Amino acid sequence: MLLRIVNQENSLFPILKEDLQLKALSHKEQKLIKILDFAEIEKNLTVVSITNTPKDREEIARAFIAKSVYNIQTTRDLIDRLKNDRTLRILCGWRYKSNIPSESKFSRVFKELSVLQIAAKTHERFVKEYLEHTIFFYNATDATKIPLRVKPVKAKKEPIPKNKRGRPKKGETPFSKKPTILQQQRTMTTTKEMLSLVSTKCGVGVKQNSKGNREVWIGGKLHISAVDGDIPITAFYSGANIHDSSVALPLMNETSQRVSYLYDLQDAGYDSNNIRDFSKKLNHRPLIDINPKNSTELKEKIELKLEEQKKFEMLNLTQSSDTHHYNQRSMVERVNKYLKEDFGCNTIYYQEATKVASVLAFGILCVCIHQSLKLLT
Known part of the structure; x- marks a missing residue:
């Protein structure tokens, strides 16, 4: 993990600054790059299709990680940020504003990611890969x-059988609590x-x-x-x-x-x-x-x-x-x-419940990676 962080800071960040024509990467951008690099959420996105392969799945998954890192509350605010922030858009995988999908597609894809529990699986894989032997x-x-x-x-309340008052008769078994x-x-x-x-x-x-x-x-x-x-x-x-x-x-x-x-x-x-x-x-x-x-x-x-x-x-x-x-x-x-x-x-x-759990899982994934890197460095 430490070797990977050194390679990011000494090799990846200078290359990105040149390609994106930036004077320096902000603290949030560096944080997002590190989390995206360690999460490797693309490995868990195995979508099989007979005819046309679904588009923008990897990009949208990375965008929801960025949503957690940048502390964005709604999908609409995330799309507005992607359209206005060129660096964030390229880090997620879109080159132009016109390539960003609509809000309805973001919602449909997020439902798929929630059912497949992509964030929870990515979190589990990161823990087993980097923290298992600690x-x-x-x-x-x-x-x-x-x-x-x-x-x-x-909640439907089930009728609770009550025992009769006094001592039970011979051969009668009293009801036990659930x-x-x-x-x-x-x-x-x-x-x-x-x-x-x-x-x-x-x-x-x-x-x-x-x-x-x-x-x-x-x-x-x-x-x-x-x-x-x-x-x-x-x-x-x-x-x-x-x-x-x-x-x-x-x-x-x-x-x-x-x-x-x-x-x-x-x-x-x-x-x-x-x-x-x-x-x-x-x-x-x-x-x-x-x-x-x-x-x-x-x-x-x-x-x-x-x-x-x-x-x-x-x-x-x-x-x-x-x-x-x-x-x-x-x-x-x-x-x-x-x-x-x-x-x-x-x-x-x-x-x-699946969508709520998925939002929380993306947050837990980002906190886990960020705190692991913080502890190490």
Whole structure:
């Protein structure tokens, strides 16, 4: 990877400056060239046609990477930028303004790219090619809200059979509660099986923010696993009504298959023995915050720990190593910030779950490559 970066800066950039007749490449242009070069999204665009091969597929795929890098929110703004910015247009693959397709064609091609999951496949291939043999310390997991302008899908409530009051009769078996998604995932082995239980339909999400206030939104959630250097390794999209812990096992399972790491860092929303046992099964050490729920004993223990930490900080004494390790969980929060504020995922105007997931996947791909290069250089 380092050799490739050196070749880009010493050979590719001077050649591009001469060909494009520029005094210097801007920071954004250099960033886009590096991401396009490492992504190699063209390798995943295998379109087979009997008669006429579809045009502009590679160019449009590169344009959607540029949309994330330049933090452009809509396709219409992207087309306007391509028509006015000659350097960006040539980097994406079009020589003249007249060659740029219409907005409707951009929309049709993006739907194809979303169904084929081109961005997610490119992200997975980059991780396996460049990061597979790297050993990371931490894997932090968290979910971020994705508000959408869509009506939530009303879930049909199945009638829950109730047991009769009192002691059951001889030979009568009482009804058992339906197992949760997390309990069902324990017996599964593949990530695909685990995700089959997770709905991607638009729902209503309720979450408590860092200030303790309750937030309600309509849309979905993006569940991210990020390792050292703020590098997102795995990301899955779900409906807003899906609990964070329901996607914890597939995230850990997929991330451990792609890279090697030591610690699983998660907040109180993932407080479950099922998640801890699964992490240990994968030869990792789980560090998960305790959720007191309605237990007064747990609340008192947490308050005591916080008081001890404050005393240790005042006296400049060394704290528990677990506290230091758990504080590294902020890396996944920074990934959420990069994704929304710097890589075009702040406001999403698409409606279908596949398209929304594809927009987020293009952002995750760009963040992953950018942070990997930043960590190296």
